[in-house]
Amino acid sequence: MAADHTISLRHAAVVSNTFALLLTVSMVTPLLGLPQLYTGSIVNATLLVTAVVLGPRAAVTLGFLPSAFALMSGQLPARLAPLVPLIVTGNALLVVVFHWMRRRGWWVGVVAAAVAKFCWLFGTTSLLSAAMGLAGPAATLALTLMGWPQLVTALSGGVIAYAVLKPARRL
Numbered sequence: 001m002a003a004d005h006t007i008s009l010r011h012a013a014v015v016s017n018t019f020a021l022l023l024t025v026s027m028v029t030p031l032l033g034l035p036q037l038y039t040g041s042i043v044n045a046t047l048l049v050t051a052v053v054l055g056p057r058a059a060v061t062l063g064f065l066p067s068a069f070a071l072m073s074g075q076l077p078a079r080l081a082p083l084v085p086l087i088v089t090g091n092a093l094l095v096v097v098f099h100w101m102r103r104r105g106w107w108v109g110v111v112a113a114a115v116a117k118f119c120w121l122f123g124t125t126s127l128l129s130a131a132m133g134l135a136g137p138a139a140t141l142a143l144t145l146m147g148w149p150q151l152v153t154a155l156s157g158g159v160i161a162y163a164v165l166k167p168a169r170r171l
Contacts, residue, residue, distance in 0.1 A: 019058055022050045026062055030070040036149050037156070039075055044157025045164065047095055048110070052161070052170055056099040063091030080142055082132075083125060087146075090121045094154055106171055110158030118151035 026046045029039050043066045051059035067087040070076040076083070094117040102109030125146040129139045165171050 040153025114154030
């Protein structure tokens with residue numbers, strides 16, 4: 001009985017430490033001031049690695065923080081703060097679609113999740129911009145940040161996650 005208890009404590013410690021490490025990566029990356037293509041790719045890779053290693057619930061939980069840190073670091077301009085809930089939802093969508101579609105193959109999961117996140121972010125940002133009467137530079141900035149870079153960073157995140165997980169045979 002004591003051995004079972006020790007194993008479960010070790011497992012809990014490994015899970016906690018793994019989550020803490022991935023959380024740190026997802027929180028620190030936006031603070032580095034890197035261009036969106038780098039930051040987004042690393043954050044998306046972290047979400048996918050978390051989904052594989054710790055499960056989709058942990059990955060969705062992790063997906064709440066990067067947007068707040070991107071806002072604090074200036075990666076996401078303050079005038080676009082209303083987009084944070086949309087980004088958080090996009091991160092959750094990336095994780096859930098990837099988790100669901102990965103059964104059909106890694107790349108099927110990555111592409112489906114990337115397209116879903118891109119469509120969600122670009123579509124909702126377009127609707128929100130129109131509903132708020134946003135025009136000019138602010139609308140252009142919002143639609144640019146939530147447009148094609150989201151697709152590219154989600155796909156790049158899938159490539160990075162693959163490279164991280166393949167040596168550990170976690171694919």
